[in-house]
Amino acid sequence: MTHFDAVLIGAGVNTLAAALHLSARGQRVAVFEQADVPGGAVKTGDYTLPGFRHDWAAMNLSLFAGSPFFKTYGAELMKHGLAFVPVNRPFASSFADGIHVGVSMDLEETASLIAALSPKDAATWRALVAGFGAQAPHLFGLLGSPMNMRALAYFLFRTWRAKGLTGTLEFTRFLLSSPRSWLSETFENPQVRAMLASWGMHLDFAPDIAGGAMFPYLEGMAGQAFGMVIGAGGADTIVRALLAAIRARGGVVDCGVAVQRITHQNGRATGVVLTDGRQITATKSVIAGIAPRALPRLTGGTTPAHDAQMTRFAHAPGTMMIHLALSDLPEWRAKGLKSFAYVHIAPSLDQMARTYQQASAGLLPDEPILVVGQPTVFDPTRAPEGQHTLWVQVRMAPSTILGDAKGEITARDWPNAAAPFAARALDILEAHAPGTRAKTLAQRIVTPLELEADNPNLVGGDQVCGSHHLTQNFLFRPGLGLADGTTPITNLYLTGAAVWPGAGTGAGSGYLLARKLVGP
Secondary structure, eight states: OEEEEEEEEOOSHHHHHHHHHHHHTTOOEEEEESSSSSSTTOOEEOSSSTTOOEESSOOOOHHHHTSHHHHHHHHHHHHTTOOEEEESSOEEEEOGGGOEEEEOSSHHHHHHHHHTTOHHHHHHHHHHHHHHHHHHHHHHHHHTSOOSHHHHHHHHHHHHHHHHHHHHHHHHHHHHOOHHHHHHHHOOOHHHHHHHHHHHHHTTOOTTOTTOTHHHHHHHHHHHHHOEEEETTSTTHHHHHHHHHHHHTTOEEEESOOEEEEEEETTEEEEEEETTSOEEEEEEEEEEOSOTTHHHHHHTOOOHHHHHHHHTOOOOOEEEEEEEEESSOOOOSSGGGGGOSEEEEOOOHHHHHHHHHHHHTTEEOSSOEEEEEOGGGTOGGGSSTTOEEEEEEEEEEOSSOOEETTSOOOOOSHHHHHHHHHHHHHHHHHHHSTTHHHHEEEEEEEOHHHHHHHOTTSGGGOTTSSOOSGGGSGGGSSSTTOTTOBOSSBTEEEOSTTSTTOSSSSOHHHHHHHHHHHOO
């Protein structure tokens, strides 16, 4: 039997961040990952042809680069090889007839693109940018706070002191608003609205879902102010650096071995049993970076009320990934799109809402939303000289196929539906960037079920590990009273994207938990 202070399940960004902080405070840690490759959704590989480096799921590392965790450990991680590539044109949207609008770090450029569609909206954008400095501390303060009643009360008090009663109520109204309601109140042009609303879909906020307005606003303002960062050579730069830093401090990271069960005695977690038969003892904590539904299975049950909360934890619709190796960049109808990291193809709020409802109902959407990543525009090392990779998220897609909204695909299983559904998505791309198929050297389709098979936390291909709707966010993520990762078993904690502050590469839940356990 092997003894450690802390045993962590899963080598995702949150568990690795927690492991590094615990190690830095003198604890001996061990991380066990069921996959052969660590990182969870954050990994990079030659998924099409040799020399073409594709990010498996996550590509945007801005949350990590701007996180409190990186502020503390960034210098150490860079010594272990972490490197970012700055992006000055983070995102844009492509529309019919060669129209596009996007956000660049150059305010004049962004305003000019918006003004081509609506001079009034360009003025509104300038006003929002001017006011972002006053709003940012409140929004980032909320997203970076521990989510308990004391911390929430303190946050509200500080907001009230800064904004007054009327300002605080307006701020609360904004936090509760749907993307459609805020965007419709703020902008007149439907394409400007669609450009920003597409960001809500990344976190399971279709246009009419309450609580989703904050994310289009934040992505728009942050993109304007800070741009974006991607990983040099691939998103896995952060994972490789985290592994090296943990091991340099004496920690163990073991991949290709799953945890069979979490051991506990007299209401206290004692360690884990691995599928290879090893028994690992944890003297201080067991930290599970897993989807909530898996916790009752690994523990054998905690309390009926807690197990019920874990079991009913709701996941967002799935995602299909298409990785393309290209001989050249897509020839977009809107020529300016070649210089953006992300290109969204999501033509309207109504289309986004329809797509979301179709996928939620188990239907293959008739017009899926595409998020087209062009990382080699900014990091040419990811492909052979003069060639490119394309990273295509197809949102949304049902995990269980009950039908086809367009009435064309008869298959009801992913092995047979993957190719025709991917063809539908690539037809959409071809309409916006003619000739892309002719430039395609190889492709790799990854279905929602393949995403889950690779990483069980991505239930049904849900890349954000759980819906962020109001009933499952803030104090309720992953359940009421559980937002700090605690469980009914002493010394057993849950972390990962299912725990506040939720999805993304910011390492928020892992770092908050580790600070709670051993201090800043």
